[in-house]
Amino acid sequence: MTDEPGWYCYRAVPALAEWDGTAWTGSTHNATGAPELAGPPRPFALLHQSWVWWMLVGQALVIPPAVASGVTGSALWSWLSAVGYVAMLIGAVQVMIRYLPVGRLAGLRSLTLIGIGGGVLGFAIAVGLELVVKDHFGLTAVLWSTGPIEEGAKLLVPLGLLAFGSSRFKDPVAGLYLVLVSGATTGAIEGVEWESRAHHVWLHLQLALVRPAAELPHVFVTGFAGAVIWLAAWRQGRAVTWTGATAFAIAVGLHSLHDGFITLFGVDPQPRPSAIAQTAGGAVGKGLAGASFAVGISIAAFLLGRHGARELSPPGSVAATPPPWRPQIKSWGAVDPDRARPPVAGPGRGRRHPMT
Numbered sequence: 001m002t003d004e005p006g007w008y009c010y011r012a013v014p015a016l017a018e019w020d021g022t023a024w025t026g027s028t029h030n031a032t033g034a035p036e037l038a039g040p041p042r043p044f045a046l047l048h049q050s051w052v053w054w055m056l057v058g059q060a061l062v063i064p065p066a067v068a069s070g071v072t073g074s075a076l077w078s079w080l081s082a083v084g085y086v087a088m089l090i091g092a093v094q095v096m097i098r099y100l101p102v103g104r105l106a107g108l109r110s111l112t113l114i115g116i117g118g119g120v121l122g123f124a125i126a127v128g129l130e131l132v133v134k135d136h137f138g139l140t141a142v143l144w145s146t147g148p149i150e151e152g153a154k155l156l157v158p159l160g161l162l163a164f165g166s167s168r169f170k171d172p173v174a175g176l177y178l179v180l181v182s183g184a185t186t187g188a189i190e191g192v193e194w195e196s197r198a199h200h201v202w203l204h205l206q207l208a209l210v211r212p213a214a215e216l217p218h219v220f221v222t223g224f225a226g227a228v229i230w231l232a233a234w235r236q237g238r239a240v241t242w243t244g245a246t247a248f249a250i251a252v253g254l255h256s257l258h259d260g261f262i263t264l265f266g267v268d269p270q271p272r273p274s275a276i277a278q279t280a281g282g283a284v285g286k287g288l289a290g291a292s293f294a295v296g297i298s299i300a301a302f303l304l305g306r307h308g309a310r311e312l313s314p315p316g317s318v319a320a321t322p323p324p325w326r327p328q329i330k331s332w333g334a335v336d337p338d339r340a341r342p343p344v345a346g347p348g349r350g351r352r353h354p355m356t
Contacts, residue, residue: 008315010327017329019315023172023234024327026334051094058088059212062191066208070201070280078195078204085191088212089184092219095302096180096309099317099325105174115178118157119185126153126186139270140263147256151248154182154222155229162230163239172230172312179226180219187215200276202283209287213294217258220298220305225251227308232333243333247308254304258297 005021007029014031017024061084068077105111129149134142158178161169168174191211198204228247233239277283310325311332318326 003314003316006315008318010315010318010329012323017315017327023231024311024329026235026329026331027336028329049095049098051091051098054087054091054094055212058084058086058091060084061087062195062208062212063205066195066204067280069195069198069204070283073201075196075198075204078198079192081195081208082188082192085188085212085215088191089188089215089219092187092216093180093184096219096223096305097177099313099321100173100176100309101314101317102173102177105171105177106168108177111174111177112181114157114161115181116185118178118182119154120189122150122153122156122182123186123189125156126150129153140260143263144256144260146259147252147254150186150218151222151225151252151255154186154218155179155225155248158182158226159229159239162233170230170234172227172234175230175233176223176226176309176312179230180223183218183222187218190218191215200278202277202280205280205283206277206287206290209284210290210294213291213298216294216298217255217301220301221251221254223305224308227305227312228332231308231311235333235335241333247332254301 003019003021005019007016007018009015009031010017010024016029016031018027018029019025062081063084065077065080065084068080069075102108126146126149130142130146133145133149158169158175161178162175169178191214194211195204195207198207225244225247229241229244232241232243232247275286277286306324311327311330313321313325313327
């Protein structure tokens with residue numbers, strides 16, 4: 001499906017890393033010559049990438065239903081925002097996979113459907129568990145429990161397939177894709193759910209400016225955990241690894257900290273009336289302020305997600321991949337990452353890579 005097994009250059013500083021045909025093993029070896037890698041992307045390169053337009057269009061499509069809800073006083077219009085949230089989260093998935101060989105995965109359509117089903121199931125389980133926690137322990141407890149509940153729910157189906165599914169679910173790229181789609185589905189449903197239960201007429205517009213960006217960490221943070229979990233599992237030949245558990249704990253901790261942080265200062269988690277827009281102008285002002293914060297959090301979450309996903313970039317695409325997306329050859333789950341074996345001669349091994 002991807003490049004043949006062998007030792008390949010993976011960065012401009014002379015170094016080789018071992019690729020087993022599916023993933024980097026974590027082993028590296030010094031090289032004598034530096035590869036010629038592509039330079040920085042051309043100006044305005046972002047405008048030529050589809051994920052940018054998916055996100056921009058998605059954000060734009062969320063706003064008209066919110067305005068309609070505000071004008072008519074009916075929350076039913078908010079359900080139409082589903083189209084915008086879906087587009088926004090498709091863009092989030094695309095930004096994470098655009099340098100990965102997802103298009104070469106076997107049964108990509110079925111993987112997509114499984115990921116969507118996992119996200120729907122995960123959302124339903126998370127809502128049910130959070131309602132139980134709220135009834136017994138209150139809203140503050142819910143905020144701090146969102147990490148283990150929601151991250152665990154989003155990963156439930158993908159991890160089940162990693163542990164008990166066929167070999168195609170063991171592939172780290174396939175696993176990451178499943179996790180990203182599941183997280184995106186959960187985020188899209190959550191965004192629509194937030195909008196549909198708004199009780200103040202202009203709160204719909206306020207949420208329409210905040211929630212699309214606020215849902216992106218469902219893809220990026222969970223994607224980081226998925227990339228590490230699957231890569232470590234592939235290297236060790238088993239689903240459960242200490243490295244994967246650590247990555248999951250990081251995702252859980254960040255999620256819970258994000259949702260529960262305000263309670264550390266004694267802030268009432270119930271929204272105050274002053275925080276809810278009462279006019280269209282107020283909705284725009286409060287919405288843009290909230291959106292700025294949400295975008296900042298999402299950028300940080302993206303950087304974390306990219307830190308994991310870049311380790312799955314195959315050797316054949318390294319030369320044309322921007323430096324921030326080239327693998328760093330982390331030792332996550334590597335059985336013996338410190339061994340310095342020279343490249344082995346033979347078919348597919350010890351060959352000079354085209355970019356060296």
